[in-house]
Amino acid sequence: MKNNIEQAFEKLFPYYLDQLKELVKIPSISFDHFDVQEVLRSAESVKELFEKAGFSKAQFLMPPSGKPSVYAELMVSPSHPTILLYAHHDVQPEMRRELWQSDPFLPEERDGRLYGRGTADDKAGIIVHLAAVSLARELWGKNAPNFKFLIEGEEEAGSSGLEVLLAEHKDLLKADAVIVADLNNIEKGTPCITTSLRGMSAIEVTLSSTETPLHSGSWSGPIPDPAQALCRVITSLTNEQGDIVIEGFYDDIIPPTAEELDSYSKLPLGASIFKKDSHLLENVALLVKESEIPLALWRRPSIVITALESGNKKIAGNVLQNTAYARISIRLAPGMDAERSTQKLIDHVQKNIPYGLHATIEKESGADPFTTNTNHPYFQKMKEAMTESFNKEAKFIGCGASIPGAVLFRETFGEIPILLIGLEDPESNPHSENESLDLADFKKTMIAETLFFGKLASENT
């Protein structure tokens, strides 16, 4: 089967690469204050691609923001499983133009990579779905599974309308499995399925002591300093290894499966690579042993103080400040609940505020983490398809960040398999300057997804 598919893509790949380049030329930035017409133009182009490929019901699904998602489908038989294919057509802003080696919206090939904004994140994801479904229809015809495409238009702006879209079009989008092509491989040439995502919870804390700042010579001593008090509160959250000591915080964590652990142990995530990639300064220690890096990144919660303020560097005179502020952010491990975890954090902070200082605590809307049951046969089939296509064993990895879409699919469709794959590698620089896509991996991912569909088709004969 692999040979047929490879041969077909030998011929078809230049066409799909051209289509990708055309999409990259559209600066479909979904942030506020950018031209929404460009997002509409890119949605229109995606819709035309699906129409040209002969898929039916090609249409916009419009969220409140006016940045459309694109839907299309290929229904083969009501008795076949239906696969929902997700990617997004909006992109990040170009950031610092002077750091780009070529125009971010004029795609350029250099050394086997395609450079341009949205090449890897995530316009290649759209083309992979388009190419794989088109070939699957040609090769397996009436045995092919059913396909539905959902190409979002505001993922980079936080997917604020996706929940509404999924609720409004639940029947139209209903599927037996989802493939999200918006993640990454751990390295170029090593295919990966992401099986967990961390969630997110954050609060802002302000401590106050007096009504106004005071002369430190005249008043400090008897009167407490809110900055030091807030630092005490912050250090009470963790022990010296960085483990969170909030009561019951680790109770709901779902540990990785044996298969996930086995995958983690074979990843190129050694301490030296990790230190180099993070630009860690000399002699700065990591908080965990080398073997625990994947666990600490993907399967445990971590606390970061993203802002800390009392007084101001520019006018740091001898003043006893009257307030201190911190934003405390926590990445949540799979299994944890954002709402409950935020409450545990608030309870802990409140209990640890010294000297009766006044506190205001504001919570942000968090994001739940994500795990998926990898026992579903689709995971094995996808792993086999990727391994075959890349000629290298596919791995299960995690992701330390959050993707709202994955959690929303789970909430909308229940316990169906959600396969998270992607086109990014450590050189891709998504969200930064000189974003790029490895063209060999682009083709291999098309082949892998087609092979996966072939495995499903073989069950429909």
Ligand SMILES: [Zn+2]
């Ligand atoms: Zn993306």
